Amino acid sequence: MNNSDKVKVFKAFCDERRIEILNQLKCGEKCACKLLEDVDISQATLSHHMKILCDSGIVNGRKEGKWMHYSINKEGCQLAEDLLKEMIQPCVCQSNNQEDCCTK
């Protein structure tokens, strides 16, 4: 997975509105029209955020007739957790680096 894809995952958590939306979805699947009632943004803006959330893999969209149902995507979340761990985990080459950098 390249850095651009990694960024895409964490974009889900980088906007206050999207955090509100995720918070709504913690209570289970909701359709866009319900989210629209609970979050104070226009329909176009909601649609925009839902696209970003789905692209991140954190949210899943399911079309049923004219309704879009959104829910938190377990697999995507697991992937995000794993990714986060991997991105901050000390690497083996730590040992190569014992001599202090720049403190000549």
Added chain:
Amino acid sequence: MNNSDKVKVFKAFCDERRIEILNQLKCGEKCACKLLEDVDISQATLSHHMKILCDSGIVNGRKEGKWMHYSINKEGCQLAEDLLKEMIQPCVCQSNNQEDCCTK
């Protein structure tokens, strides 16, 4: 912790350059001048990104003479992991929501 602060944490992972920088820091503490060699950006831009990384709590800065040493902040990382989990964890009110939303 409010949503604005949560956003701040995940900003650390929402830029390709910052991911490169974090990747460098996985190998241990490095000073800004070393990072500048390894990541292809200007000194001003590096300084900008280091500020965002430190503000997120993911990175720690330590001044030693005229050098700034940066390293991954274990506590901040743990906080980010916990936060991520909390943000996507199903809430108890799930049970209130069994009837399908919008499928009248």
Added chain:
DNA sequence: GCAATATATCGATAAATGTCAATATATTAT
């Protein structure tokens, strides 16, 4: 004190992002 070095800040600019009203598309009900 002065010169050299490392880093931060400032100001300008370009690119990306969030926002909305308007419009388009898809689905359902009549």
Added chain:
DNA sequence: ATAATATATTGACATTTATCGATATATTGC
């Protein structure tokens, strides 16, 4: 077929972010 409804897309605009060169600040060595 038409009207009504739900959602997506478009186009315009404002805000935020990333970037850099220039400058300021802090530290060290002479």
